[in-house]
Amino acid sequence: MNAKSNNYILIVDDDVELAQLVADFLTTNGYQTEIETNGLNAVEKIITEQPTLVVLDVMLPDMDGLSVCRQVRYGQAGIEGTYDGPILMLTALDNDIDEVAGLETGADDYLAKPVRSRVLLARVRALLRRNPHENETAPEPKQATTTTSNSLIQFDDLVIDTKYQTAEKDGKVVDLTTAEFELLALLASKPGVICDRKFISKHFSHLGYESSNRTIDLRVSRIRKKLGDENNPSTRIRTVHGKGYLFVGDR
Structure with missing residues (x-):
């Protein structure tokens, strides 16, 4: 496999049948794929x-997916280098522990099994759109003004583009x-409105x-x-105890 290929996706899953289905689906959508079954x-x-992107299952023989994610992010003894590309982790349905642990060990996104092909493709495309290595010529920062449109949500220092799924603060891209x-x-689409966790x-x-x-x-x-907004209380996303979260727009 050419390591320089800009559409090489590695699927790490010991469920060979599922891994092959995922690989075949991604291949039909223009990606090069390989399967690895051992952590x-x-x-x-x-x-x-x-690889351009890794699809990583949590449950693997020899080394689980969480450990794989941690090792490639922070380094493995005897192997030079690390990996900072996007990792999409596959978790057991409703397994909150896997989900939280995956995000905390460096996964960029997660998808619960059983995998739905259209959702998988949407996630892969979204992650690749925001992979900095695939977007070396980023667009010029937009002039932020307090306004909204069909695709833009803008405040004085924050610009959110829902069409291209990008966010900028003070003219700099926020890596979300x-x-x-x-x-x-x-x-941000509901400034001044409390959004409870059930709604989210x-x-x-x-x-x-x-x-x-x-x-x-x-x-x-x-x-x-x-966003550099870890003040207590936050200036943008405030916690309303017992109710939910409130996004603070410009005053």
Whole structure:
């Protein structure tokens, strides 16, 4: 496999039948794919071959997916380098522990099994659109003004483009995962309105996510950090105790 290929997806899953179905589906949509069924082998393969994207199952022999994710992000003894490309993790349905742990160990997004092909393709495309290595010529920062349109949500220092799934703060791109972007866009589309976790979870269920209160809280925390808005209280996404989250627009 050519490590320089810009559409090489590595599928790491010991369920050979499922992995082959995913590989065939992605191949028919224009991607080059390879399958690896062993966690230990996957670490070396990911670091040395640098695939454009990794689809990584949590349950693997020899080394589980969480450990694989951690090793490729932070380094493995005896293997030079790390991997900073997008990782889409596959988790057991409704397994909140896998989901939270995956996000905390460096996964960019997760997808609950059973995998729905259209949702998988949408996630893959979204992750690749925001992979910095695939977008070396980023568009010029937009002039932020307080306004909204069909695709833009803008405030003084924050510009959210729902068409291209990008966010900029003070003219600089904010590196958000797919789920983080969706949550930020949802809250920002309703400034001054309290969005409870049930409403947020229902919104995400339409996108193929199984979101728990814990993962919603975790994503809000990560968004705040990436926006440089970890003040207490936050100036943009405020916690309304016992109710939910409120996005603060420009005053």
